[in-house]
Amino acid sequence: MAGVRGQSRIMRTLILGGSEFVGRALTDAALAKGWDVTVFNRGRYELPPEARPLIGDRTVEGGLAALADGEWDVVLDTWSAAPRAVRDTADLLADRVGRYVYISTCSVYANPTLPGLGEEAPLIEGSPDDGDVEYSVAKRGAEIAIERAFGDRYVHARAGLILGPRENIGRLPWWLNRIARGGPVVAPGPRESPLQFIDARDLAEWSVHAAEAALSGPYNLISPTGHTTMGELLELCVRVTGSTAELRWIDPEAILAADVRPWIELPVWVPAGEDYDSIHRRDVRKALAAGLRIRPAEETVADTWTWLRALGGVAPQRPDRPVVGLPPEKEAELLKR
Incomplete structure (x- = not known):
């Protein structure tokens, strides 16, 4: 706990x-x-x-x-x-x-x-x-x-x-809903890329x-870096939704070449570089020493899916934030490549 x-x-x-x-x-x-x-x-x-x-x-x-x-x-x-x-x-x-x-x-x-x-x-x-x-x-x-x-x-x-239940930005809800629909899913690599949330x-x-x-x-x-990885996060989404989705791992170079916007069109994900370092490579030792406890990523994903299903799959959206997610036509084009 x-x-x-x-x-x-x-x-x-x-x-x-x-x-x-x-x-x-x-x-x-x-x-x-x-x-x-x-x-x-x-x-x-x-x-x-x-x-x-x-x-x-x-x-x-x-x-x-x-x-x-x-x-x-x-x-x-x-x-x-x-x-x-x-x-x-x-x-x-x-x-x-x-x-x-x-x-x-x-x-x-x-x-x-x-x-x-x-x-x-x-x-x-x-x-x-x-x-x-x-x-x-x-x-x-x-x-x-x-x-x-x-x-x-x-x-x-x-x-x-x-992240977590009641998220009104749409990041984890988008991944859960997309993976729940099944089929081949664009998975932004590298799959072993460490995440903090x-x-x-x-x-x-x-x-x-x-x-x-x-x-x-x-x-x-925030969690210590490596609390989970991009691969683990998406695989958890597959597991908790019970989906038959197939994660298709695609290199960052191919994603960027397709004019896909990191963070917005592929929520949570950013390629290696300054933005990645700022989001997923922060020192959190001070908060950990002051009592911060981080629950397992599986609990966050599972509880968010339970909450999302109770809403019929439609999460609330903050009006002052952009709608996130990869348009189907861009995903289809990436999968063809």
């Missing part, structure tokens, strides 16, 4: 978001510890009955009114849009919250980054006063806003690739542990 286990004191917890993918995993993890959980969001999705809802919208004037009163031991935040929304929230809560745990990203590190670097790697620029900016710059701006408002009472949980539930359980343990600073939150 994964995650941080053990007895826990009841903490007054404010979760910003709390209803989709990582946010819902945070809500579930905090409730599992018996914590007193308040969730602030726009009220678009149903919450567990144990969670206390507060309705608001961080993108509009006066949208934080529901947070004008109240004190909490910790706030957990997944925001990934305009940094000024995090700035305004952090400034409002700084005197009434003990610690701010922010789900950030390894994308805040500058590229190229030498493989194997940890939290000491150089960072990109960002501003807490920014409006709509690209994802990595937005996350860095939010980090700065939290640091300014909370001093050393913060944790930046810099996640890598996040984190199950959203492991990310959430470590984040609530970080709050309880009063940790501070940045942590890279």
Whole structure:
């Protein structure tokens, strides 16, 4: 079993978001510890009955009114849009919250980054006063806003690739659905290429542990490199779906020559190079030493398939993220080659 286990004191917890993918995993993890959980969001999705809802919208004037009163031991935040929304929230809560745990990203590190670097790697620029900016710059701006408002009472949980049940980006769901359909399937090589990812539930359980343990600073939150491989991941998809699909392993050169976009059209996969090093060769020793536990890849794949089947195979899709997956005509052309 994964995650941080053990007895826990009841903490007054404010979760910003709390209803989709990582946010819902945070809500579930905090409730599992018996914590007193308040969730602030726009009220678009149903919450567990144990969670206390507060309705608001961080993108509009006066949208934080529901947070004008109240004190909490910790706030957990997944925001990934305009940094000024995090700035305004952090400034409002700084005197009434003990610690701010922010789900950030390894994308805040500058590229190229030498493989194997940890939290000491150089960072990109960002501003807490920014409006709509690209994802990595937005996350860095939010980090700065939290640091300014909370001093050393913060944790930046810099996640890598996040998979697991309730995924609304579509990466693992696309592979599961494609492999479940059967037939020959383009499998991007090399099959022994090591991967790093984190199950959203492991990310959430470590984040609530970080709050309880009063940790501070940045942590890279992802599995050790080689937790699984591209081959193992796709073979797990074949196994858990019970598919008769045939994985056809194709060299990166042939894939790129066919104008296939890594990461987007073949989710999770990137060829060797700077992008691969940034995504799949991060040092995570600091987080492991601070209690991070990573569940087996088979559990993540199997649980995601169970969740996906319960939805009829149609996963939710975040509107601010591109739809992923290899178009059938491109796959057919690659298989012909």
